[in-house]
Amino acid sequence: MNESELVLGGILEFLQNINPSIDSILITDDALSLRMEQNRSDLNNLINWLLYNQKSNVKILILTRHIRKDKEWENLSYRYPNLQIKNYEYIRITPVLFQEALEHLYDTKPQLKQHSRLHDDKSNQKSIDRKGSFLDRFKPKLKAPTELQATDTLTRELDKISRGISRIVAITGHSGCGITSTTINVASEASKRGLNVIIVDMDIEYRSTNMYFSSFHERTKRDEDINASLIRTLARPQDCLTTAFHLKENLWLAGLGYSFSDPKLIEQFYTSSKLVGLLSLLRNKFNLILLDLPLNLLDRFREALIHIDSFGLCIPNNLYAVLSTLRNVEETLNKENTAYLNAKSKVIVTKYNDRSRFQGEIFVPDKVSAIATSGLLESFTYGMKVAGHVSYDTDFDTQIETDVPLVYSNKDHERAYGNILLRLLEGSS
Ligand SMILES: Nc1ncnc2c1ncn2[C@@H]1O[C@H](COP(=O)(O)OP(=O)(O)O)[C@@H](O)[C@H]1O
Ligand SMILES: [Mg+2]
Numbered sequence: 359m360n361e362s363e364l365v366l367g368g369i370l371e372f373l374q375n376i377n378p379s380i381d382s383i384l385i386t387d388d389a390l391s392l393r394m395e396q397n398r399s400d401l402n403n404l405i406n407w408l409l410y411n412q413k414s415n416v417k418i419l420i421l422t423r424h425i426r427k428d429k430e431w432e433n434l435s436y437r438y439p440n441l442q443i444k445n446y447e448y449i450r451i452t453p454v455l456f457q458e459a460l461e462h463l464y465d466t467k468p469q470l471k472q473h474s475r476l477h478d479d480k481s482n483q484k485s486i487d488r489k490g491s492f493l494d495r496f497k498p499k500l501k502a503p504t505e506l507q508a509t510d511t512l513t514r515e516l517d518k519i520s521r522g523i524s525r526i527v528a529i530t531g532h533s534g535c536g537i538t539s540t541t542i543n544v545a546s547e548a549s550k551r552g553l554n555v556i557i558v559d560m561d562i563e564y565r566s567t568n569m570y571f572s573s574f575h576e577r578t579k580r581d582e583d584i585n586a587s588l589i590r591t592l593a594r595p596q597d598c599l600t601t602a603f604h605l606k607e608n609l610w611l612a613g614l615g616y617s618f619s620d621p622k623l624i625e626q627f628y629t630s631s632k633l634v635g636l637l638s639l640l641r642n643k644f645n646l647i648l649l650d651l652p653l654n655l656l657d658r659f660r661e662a663l664i665h666i667d668s669f670g671l672c673i674p675n676n677l678y679a680v681l682s683t684l685r686n687v688e689e690t691l692n693k694e695n696t697a698y699l700n701a702k703s704k705v706i707v708t709k710y711n712d713r714s715r716f717q718g719e720i721f722v723p724d725k726v727s728a729i730a731t732s733g734l735l736e737s738f739t740y741g742m743k744v745a746g747h748v749s750y751d752t753d754f755d756t757q758i759e760t761d762v763p764l765v766y767s768n769k770d771h772e773r774a775y776g777n778i779l780l781r782l783l784e785g786s787s
Pocket of ligand 2: 534537538539561566
């Protein structure tokens with residue numbers, strides 16, 4: 359194990375200084391320079407060194423998206439038959455490719471097999487099989503008895519929370535982190551459980567609730583009032599039950615249709631003071647008022663922040679997401695409001711990847727919260743509870759354009775959003 363990364367340009371120095379006994383060398387794109395002539399000359403030097411030191415049995419495998427086998431590279435393989443270049447077309451090297459590369463390098467036969475498995479159909483098949491078995495690990499959890507029990511606990515706990523409550527929750531985060539999907543699933547789960555719920559889609563840049571509720575979207579196309587429902591609801595909060603779109607029994611939605619564009623009306627009604635007025639009125643009519651409110655809007659609506667009971671801060675469990683969330687907060691809010699958001703937030707770990715790691719350990723939800731408040735951002739150091747996590751799901755977008763949020767079609771997600779709902783409601787007086 360090297361302390362620092364080993365790039366192709368540094369390999370000769372490394373070999374000369376350490377003089378390790380080498381079996382094989384695997385070179386990936388990370389080790390290459392941006393200049394192809396440089397790479398070729400570095401590789402040439404490496405080959406010379408190996409030949410000169412009678413180490414021509416050392417296999418070299420280059421796993422790359424960049425190097426195409428042209429004449430010049432082929433010359434090198436000709437001089438050094440144990441050099442193999444393999445191209446792949448994924449964004450990153452997949453685990454299967456790595457494994458096959460290692461299998462190839464461990465293979466004690468000095469020459470390559472004629473047909474490497476790196477590219478044939480079997481490798482595809484294998485990756486499909488693996489995906490299956492990876493998912494299988496979750497199957498025991500899906501067994502009916504456990505599931506029933508979990509749902510029952512949830513029901514009991516939710517029942518403990520008085521039906522008389524009224525809670526204003528903003529789902530926020532860096533755009534793209536899963537804000538809208540969280541909003542509509544938590545709202546749907548709450549309505550399923552008998553709460554009166556309204557979704558207020560404040561994200562007029564994307565208006566993504568249209569994507570999740572096609573009944574709303576279809577209606578906006580032929581009904582100007584519904585097309586403007588967010589503006590009309592902000593303008594006349596007392597009429598919210600008619601200005602908002604009635605999705606189903608106890609679930610309403612105020613948002614904009616894609617074709618609504620009236621800068622004057624937006625300027626007049628899409629304001630902090632109108633939102634404050636709306637929220638105070640909605641409190642009397644709904645148990646749960648859920649705002650789709652990405653971080654970059656918090657500044658525009660800063661005067662309304664104190665009227666929001668809690669924030670569900672969506673952050674995926676990777677370092678990039680944590681950092682861009684903090685940067686987004688820093689760019690949007692002053693210190694005071696940053697501290698306020700921090701104190702009022704619970705973390706929702708979205709797109710949760712159970713293989714994501716941080717400093718050698720699995721990047722668990724609590725870790726996401728711990729790192730976010732570790733002092734990377736001044737005024738954001740107050741410990742945040744985790745409301746729950748939503749697993750990354752390749753079938754996630756099946757809920758789009760269907761009017762059927764995942765909580766209706768997928769038991770795992772139903773439970774996940776149910777727990778998040780519970781945590782977001784907790785602490786309400
Ligand atoms: N748990 C998840 N698993 C897989 N993809 C997800 C998940 N959550 C979000 N996504 C992806 O991210 C996209 C954006 O999600 P969305 O909830 O609309 O985010 P935002 O409102 O923050 O932009 C979705 O279309 C989906 O492709
Ligand atoms: Mg959105």
